[in-house]
Amino acid sequence: MIRVFLPPHLRTLARVDGDVELDVNATVTQRSILDELETRYPMLRGTMRDHVTELRRPLVRFFACGEDLSHESPDAPLPKPIANGSEPFVIIGAIAGG
């Protein structure tokens, strides 16, 4: 079970409280998490990555285990604590203008 932390605006949009829990039936990567997240909550499509290019939106960041993974390959396996659910995969809006 993967735990995903969504920023407040996206929680409101997806109508969820707190962390989202996902089953990812593939290698746990940024892409596989986002694929599953968008399948489960289709209203989130286009809000974290571009509909067509699938590139991360410029003001969205991905943190995990105290590291900023925003610029890592979306297909790179994520750390074990993310894959086993002991740490959340954090999606956050960049601090940019208050």
Next chain:
Amino acid sequence: MSSVRVLVGTRKGAFILTADGARKRWKVSGPHFAGWEIYHVKGSPVDPNRIYASQTSAWFGQIIQRSDDGGKKWNTPGSSSEELKSPDGMTKGESNKFVYDGVPGTHQWYDGTQHPWEFKRVWHLEPSLHDPEHVYAGVEDAALFESKDGGKSWKELSGLRKHDTGPKWQPGAGGMCLHSILLDPQDPQRIYVAISAAGAFRTDDGGETWKPINHGLHSEYIPDPAAEVGHCVHRIALHSSRPNTLFMQKHWDVMRSDDAGDLWREVSGNLPSDFGFPIDVHAHEPETIYVVPIKSDSEHYPPSSRLRVYRSRTGGNEWEALTKGLPQRNCYVNVLRDAMSVDSLEPCGIYFGTTGGQVYGSADAGDSWKPIVRDLPVVLSVEVQTLP
């Protein structure tokens, strides 16, 4: 008894203001979509319970919201579990997918160089006059999209953006936005749009081909003040009974055309400033128009710090200040281009919102005003629905 529903988009959410036909006691609901920028909210003239909203964020992009019950409940179109299971076409999660048709190309940037077209947000939603499932979207960078499935999916009417003059279009201070969409009630093939800063355009074939309609405009901030495109049009308006007569608030100058935009003439007349953003037409008097003069393009607040709506009953040139109930000293708010609207009750009601968060209403065609709410976030748009 008739009632009105005022749809207010703000920098931090949407608000819905409702009153009966007397328009004295108001209920305020919201914020809907709290914390998000709501550029525009507008109801279908065919089905008033069908309302579309443009919800946007620099962080998370564009969202389209739709209500089918007059604004009580909202959904992103095509995302309900029932629709996701629908066998007739995959539309899931595409209500915010605005993709330019073909290679986007380039337009002029602030420094005169060419810059690629990039979708940023929806400024204006214009529901069809005939079908609640059909809605147009004016976007930044300037283009016109339409949805024929209630906002589940969008297709660009790319004949506009691909017009030969496209590389000469340039962004205004607020971005290169398509902000005005006027549907001709007598000719379903005719649509007018306006873009800042390109100018006004018209199609007579339902959006396939477009022509610039800027002859007569004069803009000192472009190299050729009478150029075919490049004009910073802030807003255009028409009365449904006379769709060939258009009114325009340009960056500077209030203009009118009596031949569907083929030729414009200035009607600023005795206005204290002909700079401003919104312009609108009385619901029952096609020669009665309203503007809100702003001091200048560098000082976006009312002249003499007095908030005055100006009304012309002669289609321009002769203007009277409407001040009763509006602040007449120390007022430094602005009224943005989509933030004025009229109802169709008798007498006509008129409403506008300010960057200071006030929404003012007049139930007597502008003779007197009262604030409906005073302390909302920056008001981006105001639309009114007149309900039976």
